[in-house]
Amino acid sequence: MIMNPVHRLEGEITVPGDKSISHRSVMLGSLAKGTTVVTHFLEGADCLSSIQCFRSLGVKIHNDPDKGLVRIEGRGLHGLQAPEQILDAGNSGTTTRLISGILSAQPFTSMITGDASIQKRPMGRIITPLSMMGAEIESIRGNDCAPLKITGQNLHGIHYTSPVASAQVKSAILLAGLYAQGTTRITEPSLSRNHSELMLSAFGAKVSSIPDGSKSYTAAIHPADELYAIDISVPGDISSAAYFIAAGLIVPNSCITIKNVGINPTRDGILRVCKAMGANITMENIHNEGMEPVADITVRSQSLHGTVIGGELIPTLIDEIPVIAVLACFASGTTIIKDAAELKVKESNRIDTVVEALSAMGARITATEDGMIIEGGAPLHGAKIQSYDDHRIAMAFSVAAMNSESPVEIVGAECIRISYPDFFGDLNALRY
Ligand SMILES: O=C(O)C1=C[C@@H](OP(=O)(O)O)[C@@H](O)[C@H](O)C1
Ligand SMILES: C=C(OP(=O)(O)O)C(=O)O
Incomplete structure (x- = not known):
């Protein structure tokens, strides 16, 4: 792809x-x-x-x-x-x-x-x-x-x-x-x-x-x-919304509303991180769907700055870390992700796969024992990215590609069907 x-x-x-x-x-x-x-x-x-x-x-x-x-x-x-x-x-x-x-x-x-x-x-x-x-x-x-x-x-x-x-x-x-x-x-x-x-x-x-x-x-x-x-x-999956939240922030002149997203506080770490990076994300129509809180989330492109992500925040955004790492590349200053050794035992070793792929695109990123350190601000360029059949990696790098200087090839993007069968359809509906 x-x-x-x-x-x-x-x-x-x-x-x-x-x-x-x-x-x-x-x-x-x-x-x-x-x-x-x-x-x-x-x-x-x-x-x-x-x-x-x-x-x-x-x-x-x-x-x-x-x-x-x-x-x-x-x-x-x-x-x-x-x-x-x-x-x-x-x-x-x-x-x-x-x-x-x-x-x-x-x-x-x-x-x-x-x-x-x-x-x-x-x-x-x-x-x-x-x-x-x-x-x-x-x-x-x-x-x-x-x-x-x-x-x-x-x-x-x-x-x-x-x-x-x-x-x-x-x-x-x-x-x-x-x-x-x-x-x-x-x-x-x-x-x-x-x-x-x-x-x-x-x-x-x-x-x-x-x-x-x-x-x-x-x-x-x-x-x-x-x-x-x-x-x-079932509320919309905040882990899937995360790709559009990140894309909306980093693609210039963008404005995306994602309807009916689950915002359970044990899952909303991505929103807290975006806020800590300086993003102004708005939520409307907040209500409960059965036992779960949901909202419509609107995100506009904005300039971001680095942050530190660790401790009890990690379980609330564990699956979003690949796309947060992408976001950090577009933020000024340093982002530190720590206490996230669990990333090593997901569909791929997500510390290794994220660091390999972002390095290939020209990012300044270093792997650590329990996370990664990203120096934001370096433009990303095209590369051939291995998804290692990990859906989160394939989607995170589709987002990185949106604000890359040249095209990105994602090998094995079909694995996206694991959690988001029509990801590219939804993306195309927003593309101008
Ligand atoms: O309970 C769940 O539905 C999940 C828990 C998390 O895994 P861990 O429990 O291994 O952290 C998460 O990464 C996974 O995508 C879904
Ligand atoms: C880790 C994930 O899922 P699971 O553990 O269910 O394979 C995921 O969806 O990112």
Whole structure:
């Protein structure tokens, strides 16, 4: 894919549904009694993997992609059936880790795996706490990665202190906790996205999240008899909106409104960073969609300055860091991204891939152990960029290309289908 520089972006778009919320709607809808209807579902490959896995577990799921409508005929908390084949999570870490929490408590054995990238991502982080709850999980190759063989057991509650602020780890434990004897608690070093807590509670589970001490949070869940179906309207994904927020800021004379974007405070770090860089982003029509806050976001091109991004801000923008690094190249002064070692265990090592690609475009960027340092202000020029089949990298560099001095080639841009199938269609609708 060759991306040419863009002169101006203007107009209004609606980005696809939130990936995290779409995954969770399939999972909780499958475990609930009754029919869950989901609108503005993300028809990205990752969420389709979640649908496919739950179909293999005996759940009837009707998907109307043209309408973004998914209807899930829940089987109740104890109604899943043993799968006849190995479950395939595709490229989705969320599917793999969250479903493992559920499978740990089922009265059958199952196997789950995914693509080459998934088979390299660390699963020890869920195997350890789920095993402490009584689960039997084997990493088939003995490397703490998928394929995983999960033999369901009677689980018991634990209080787990997680070394990482990871919503996938937290959610796997909470989902297992639905089935465990006694209360299950997970303390994380800072608050990661809380969509599971909010949605579990909307489906009738007894779940709480309490700040304890300065930064750490403890989520707790009690075992449930049943969950009950609800209707879910999925907000626009702020992680997808992030590409248009960044593009609107760096492409001269631009003005973009992104409608109905989720602005849950555990996800809005990109907005806080833009503000810290001097951007004036406006929000209108702020309201709640079910349990999640949403707003229309308007962004205009502006001059930016560098900032420091670290600490508890990191989990609130972890997937946006590649495009924030691009933004930092157009800001005056230095931007430091730290406390973000988690970037190394995503679809690619996002510290290495971002630094490699931005360096190739002429940016002044240095990798650090837990992030990167960017000296902004050097113009970017065309280059051949490897996406390493990482959708966030392909989209972040599509944004970089928009204000590059010459065309950029993005190798493997098809991977964008993972989270944003019509990314280029939406982009073209704004291009002048
Ligand atoms: O729970 C989720 O839906 C997600 C959590 C994050 O991962 P971690 O939990 O590994 O930080 C994020 O990177 C991923 O895109 C989606
Ligand atoms: C890390 C991501 O997703 P997952 O962990 O679900 O593969 C992502 O979408 O950037």
